[in-house]
Amino acid sequence: MSTSRLIPVVLIVALVLYGAAWRHLHDERDVFLQENYMDYTLPSRVTGPAAMEFKGIVSDFLFLKVITFLGEKIGKNEQLGVRHFNYLEESVNTITDLDPYFWDAYLFADMLFTWELGEYKAANKLLLKARQYRTNDYRVPYYLGFNYFFFLKDNINGAKYLMEASKLPGSPYYLASLAARLSAYALEHRTGIIFLKEMIRDTENERIKNDFMLRIKTLEIMDRLEQKVSEYQKNYQKQPSSLTELVTAGLIDKIPDDPYGGEFILLENGRVYTTSKMVRQK
Known part of the structure; x- marks a missing residue:
């Protein structure tokens, strides 16, 4: 040929x-x-020696693996459960054992564990771990303070960590006064808005930013409704039995739509809540 x-x-x-x-x-x-993603995560006592001088690279790879796993679950609209949480917690612990200064991993876990999974203690445990290494980073005690205030309703610990954050380089000027005010009063919606706006400035992840913006929008609606409830109480010397009475009294045109798909309701203590719990409804 x-x-x-x-x-x-x-x-x-x-x-x-x-x-x-x-x-x-x-x-x-x-x-x-x-x-591969859901089988298991090798503990750092195994991956550490195996990684030798490449711990940072291995840590980055494992973090990418976790992000990919989570992205697939979100893309398929799968509900995250206990098994997923255990996998994610073990993975982030391994990642931060390999690189204890890896802020993105700590922040990712804090956002996911608090807002999505309700695992507040696990989130704080990781932040306390970060606090041992990132000693001059105000964001670590800042997020600890937010978690205690917003999720755990613990004003004492919340104020303590915010005060700590206010003394570190680069911290927002208002932290000290905010901590002092919140040590005496329960968290209000407007305070949550302040925290979330600061968090938006702290992250470059567009998905997280969009989530925060949606939460801010919802909290702003709830805050405005509570102001109208206070106005109703002042005008009629009694508390409205429902948000519908605000419409009847001409204080609002209609009950606003919940951006998450739930319904805003008035609690007996005068606070406005949402049935969605600020979780997207299917």
Whole structure:
């Protein structure tokens, strides 16, 4: 066979082999994505020695793996449960054992554990771990303070950590006065708004920013409604039995829609709440 005829044959064979190899790799990738992420996470006592001087690189890889896993679950609209939380907690612990200064991993876990999973103690445990290493980073005690105030309703510890944050380099000027005020009063919606706006400035993740903006919008509605409840009490010397009475009294045109898909309701103590609990309704 001449060389001119041999070249096309070789090219065809090469293309067939390439196609078969690509299909095999694609199938293997699917198996990896489906099975590898949820099997287990090797503890740092194993990955640490194995990583040798490449702990930072391994930590980055594991963090990317966790982000990919979570992205797939969110993309499929899957509900996160106990098994997912255990996997995520073990993974972030391993990541931050390898690189204890890795702020993105701490922040990711704090956002996920508090807002999505309700695992406040686990979030604070990781932040306390970060506090041992990031000693001059005001964000660590800042987020601890927010968690205690907003989620755990613990004003004493919340004020303590905010005061600590206010003394560190780069902290917002208002932290000290905010901590002093919140040490005496229960958290209000407007205070949550202040915290969330600061958090938006602190993250570059667009998904997290959008989540925060939606929460701010919801909290602002709840805050305005509570102001109208106070106005109603002042005008009629009694508390309205429901938000509908604010409409009847002409204080609002209608009960606003909850951006999360729930309904705003008036509690017996005069606070406005939402049935969605600020979680997107399906």
